[in-house]
Amino acid sequence: MGAFLGHATILLLWLARLTLAVKSVDVLSGGIATGIQEEEILRVLAQNKTDRSDNFTFIELIGSVSHQYNNSLNTDEIQSYVTNDKRTTNPYYDVYGEKIDLQARKFLQIVPTFDPGAGQVSQKCRRQAALFYEELKKFSLWALKMFDATAKMPSGLLNGNVNQLGDFDECLGVEGTQGIRGQYCLAYLQLDVEDSRPDLQQLHRLMHSHYAFRSNISDPGHRVPRFGTVNWAVCAPSGCNPRDVEASLRHTLAKHTEQTGLKITVKVDAEMCQVRRTEPLPTETLLVGFFFTAVVVLSIIAGLCDHYKVPASPAVLAFSLKRNVLKLISLERGEGDIATVHGIRALNAFMLILAHKSLALFFNPYTNRTEMTEYVGKPWTVIGRAASLYTDPFIMLSGLLTTYSFVGRLDKIGKLNVRNEYLSRLLRIVPTLGALILFCTYIMPFIGSGPQWNLVVTQHADICKRTWWRNFLFIHNYFGFENMCLTHTHHVGIDTQLFALSPLMVLAIYKKPKIGITVLTLVAMLSTVLRFYVTYFYRLNNYIFFGTSIRQLFDTANLSYILPSHRLTVYIIGVFVGYLLRKWPKSYKLNNTIIFIGWSLCILMAIGAFFGPAGMGSINYVYNPIHAATYNAFAPIGWCAIFIWMTFLSHTGNTDGWLSKVFAWKGFLITTRLSYAIYLTQFPVFFFNVGETRSAEYIGFIRMMLNVKELFWILGASIILTILFETPFQNLRNQYLKRKSLNQTTSKPLSHTANTMKEIKSD
Template sequence: MERLVVTLIVALKLSFFVILVSATPKTVDIIKSSNLNGLKDEEILEVLSQNKTGISDNFTLAELIDHIGNNTVNEVWRRNDENDTDSYTNSFYAQFTEEIDRESRHLLDFVPAYQPGTGPVSAECRRESEIFKQELQKFSLWALKMFDATAKIPSGILNGNVNQFGDFDECMGVQGNEGIQGQYCLAYLKLDIDESRPDLKHIHKLLHAHYAFKSNLTDPGHRVPRFGTVNWAVCTPASCSPQDVEASLRHTLAKHTARTGLKITVKVDAEMCQKKVKESYPTETKIASAFFLGVIALAMLATVYDHLGLVASEYLLSFSLKKNFKKLVSLERGEGDIAALHGVRALNAMMLIIAHKSMALFFNPYVNRTEMTEYLGKPWTVIGRAASLYTDPFIMLSGLLTTYSFIGRLNRTGKLDVKSEYLSRLLRLVPTLGALVLFCTYVMPFMGSGPQWNLVVTHHADICKKTWWRNFLFIHNYFGFENMCLTHTHHLGIDTQLFAVSPVIVLLLWKKPKFGAFLLASLAVFSTILRYNVTYDRQLNNYVFFGTSIKQLFDTANHSYILPTHRLTVYIIGIFTGYLLRNFPKNYKLNPVFIKAGWVVSTLMFIGAFVGPATMGSINYVYNPTHAAIYNAFSPIGWCILFAWMAFLSHTGNSNGILTRMFAWRGFLICTRLSYAIYLTQFPVFFYNVGMTRSAEYYGFLRMMLNIRELIWIVVTSIILTLLFDTPFQNIKNYLLRKSKASAIESSQNEKSKGE
């Protein structure tokens, strides 16, 4: 333990070493030339004081040297000739061998260097690591950069500042002797303590930010962060494989943790080791990019035809940006529009963005991560923890609108054209989904880089390359959350599967209302019982409580959250609401006492669903399967029942209060038209930013949650997706339906004329 403490204490910033060297007697500054005086402490401090960057932008040793050196020095330290391997070596070493050896010894004693060639590694890795070691002792610039880019033990560890990303770009740019290239690896460390040491338990708890999430090295980390593991960056020669890096790290850490109460487990995934690769874009990426450029060109051409009033095909004009933008911003309500539902959709879309953003934030490193979790361990954080609630109204709205539409057709014609309904559904969902899958799979991985880029962006793309077909069959929600292409689209699978059986259900309810209502009520009760039993028996929790494990979250998703049988209750609530809206006239007046009672009951259920589990967000909460089962079984009902009641009262003219008027605001029509695209694009935007993050930040709740730039990007990408794919194919769908209807009328008239 003493050795570990010493290691923690001596891990200071590299800049202090420079000050130490400049103050050491009888040493020679290795970077001075014949006309360069020795550096003074004041001069170095002046340079450091010029660093006006934020807390996450460290001034590295290499940058300091580049800043204070003159042109002659910079030329010496840089490689001048591609074929001259000596240019990678510090040319001053021969002149000041004794001094440089002494100074490098001081540095490496003061801040030990990670040696990737230690332990059972490959011969080539050991050879290049030995070259790195020799050049580092000579203070060759490329070796200093590799040393500098590797993470060091920082201050603030007890405030959760344990995730260290080093310097990604500095490492990726390293070029050294004999073709040595820098490789950036983000290793996963699992810190365990001797359970017989109570003195270490509190320290361990602070290191891991009070265990806000519990995780293991084997947990999937691409969708939910491995909060319980430490991310530690090392810069190594590119010849070292991930297995070499893991072996050398394990060997190095074992020396420092021997005879201490700390045990460190190491894992290095191949995808988390990155190096510069001079390769052209894959053919698939070029084709995908050409496709998107083609769609943009098609939209521009259609816009020109539309604007100039030129004769063109209806299919071409469907892509007109002018036409589609007018539709997007139009505040005119369609026939049979249920006004209050637009506000319901907007509210839950906003809450879903907050919840998803909260989860994405946990991927990033913070200098005050422990303080962050203490701040988030409050009851009010139910806003972000109750993410599952905010998708339930969308399922309810789907059941409501489907039933409302089907009952209307049945009342008019007495039959349903199921084939047309399915085709309409596919044209509504598939083109936009297909565009997103294509973009995230083949284009987005080449739009950035960063320490976690391969984890949260490239890894998703690799999954989609293998399993994209499941998304287009809408069965991807049955293959596990961790194996799903674009996991946030699980809702589409659930909704489409429920829609597929809705014609039978609605037809039964229309033909035999009493039997149909009884059957639906029985199915709703059965679904509720399913949620309760599976949650209790499998120890699941649909609420992200403080201290939940990653395994528990994935098990909850796979065994309950993404299964349509478990989401059937709210869909049936929507079916009943849609049926009542069609069968109750708009001027039907309810008893005022009944209205008040309905408001009281639905409001209490709503508050209970939202506020009831708040204590589970407490930092001191201990998991209780009964609490979890009750929440999973009844909270969806309580959350949705208020929205259903409000929609019913508003549509039948029984309520015109401030709440109803607010939800019926015409501006929410635009949100409704963008809601599908917003749902699809928010995670790619969130994870793009996670992947690009290069260093720890200071966590501030409002600043992080209300990231205006990020929200603007979500809105902009949603508008683009809507104008280029969603609305055009809705136009095509409407055109085909009109054409089919006109053809049917013409056929009917011909048959009638023949009969006469």
């Protein structure tokens, strides 16, 4: 590998030489008897002392020099050679073949090219590779482009600049001899060093950025990046299948790594080899596109009918663009609204975006990746490492609001219509989720491209085509993180499963408060113990530390994080608080001492949950299962405690402090209406940008984390999803359930209602 990479460095120098040096220009200069000397090129360049607009282009430079030597090759011919990639061979080889052969021989002796036909490859691949090599020796433009598009040895290897994506678009644009087309393959290389070579191990650590994540070449890479492997782009003839590319690359590397102390494992996945798409869009994509277009048209027409008071069905007006936009931006609070809840959602939603973004960053190549990982080893980067923590308040709030609503209905009419509650829930979440799955499965794969596009976009779509039904049954979180359609929707499954159990919980504490509270407390404690035990026994970790393995992250998700039994603790806490808010006497005020003690304890618990594990993010941290188990068991409780206390004090009128006022700001009503869509759309936006990335860049951590353009697209996509799907179906839900409730109320005898209420009170 060392010799191979060294040759690649010489290649870059030689390409520069081809542009400026004596012999190399002969390819384009025609019958120049003496050649174009470097001094002569510099003399021509020296004439460029006028305004920038008068500077020579590369074509004009060659044309100017050629004219001075009465060269028969004019500028139009040069332009045609450089820009016309439809040619199958160098049109000037017949005239200057001897000089081209000499230059090519010297060039390929110094910088051996990657041979797609090396090793055990198919006959078709070997034949096309031979044609490629033959045309490369003739300096045919299509072969040079294929050679140029393949990744080269970069600078900054010890700063983590190991992932080389080549030139994706140049490769796919190649059209050569006998129907050869450019095929872009992103190969995975796993570099290992012998234990007896500590010198190489130190270099290996720097190249792999201190092993921020440890991964194997066989790990799934579509959800969590294979940080420990090297992504290396190869542009090969289209007749070579992925196995051919893998075999030839392995054969090439083996020649250069023999007796070097390096061992390189090569893997080329079929989905990571791409050619330019020429086939028409699939029928299902056209149908889904028509469906989305129809929804947009329906919303506009309904909005016009609403605006101009044209009679229309209530079902149609539910999609009114005007009505739904006004609902989205309305600052009116609903009856019984718990004001601080909206600020809590907004804060944790923003923190969750930052945490998810920090994970998406590790998919991309960076010229300073090692420097970046040293930077994220600082204690304050707990913000991004504690991603799991920010979903717990949503689960807690779900239990709180569900219980608050259910107890209100029980107090008012004496019973719960469980079927209506389930139907209401489904009408709220299914249409929006369904729209996202349709878009990500059938539309998104065709609206972009890039080196990692198939990994982070198309592969997710393929999984959804096979397993979408699990999402609509809300059981997808039981089939493994790596096999889940849109893995970030696991929270929807958890929350829906807990909601399905909520009537039992609420009725238990409503009918028999002492027994119900005792049983639910024991269940919450059992869930906490379960998190501790599983984390310790299976050596899991909910907190991302240096050296976390990809397998450990997936095991943590599958054995703990995505299971409702492990998230019951905070949900039950929410149930208790929702019940308490309904039953707390409005006139009863806590004394200042209790309030102070409550604030002190909750702040300490929140700080412990958030900053306590900061040391686990250190670059020198060694995994300790006790630390991991303690964090997974108790951090969710500590983080939710401060939000529970603030909500309780504010809603019961025990505080009117600045913190409560901030979280109760009316503007957060809008973010609450968008929160579900924001949760759903952020990963598709992140992965779209990852898939589109074509080259390494220098990362500034704050600038990359707070990507304004990305935040704009998340917000815009969330607004569209909310206005076109979530709000219209909420309107339909309200119309249907309100009409059904009125029918039930008018048909029910008043005496029966009075007797029912008496029975509930006496119970």
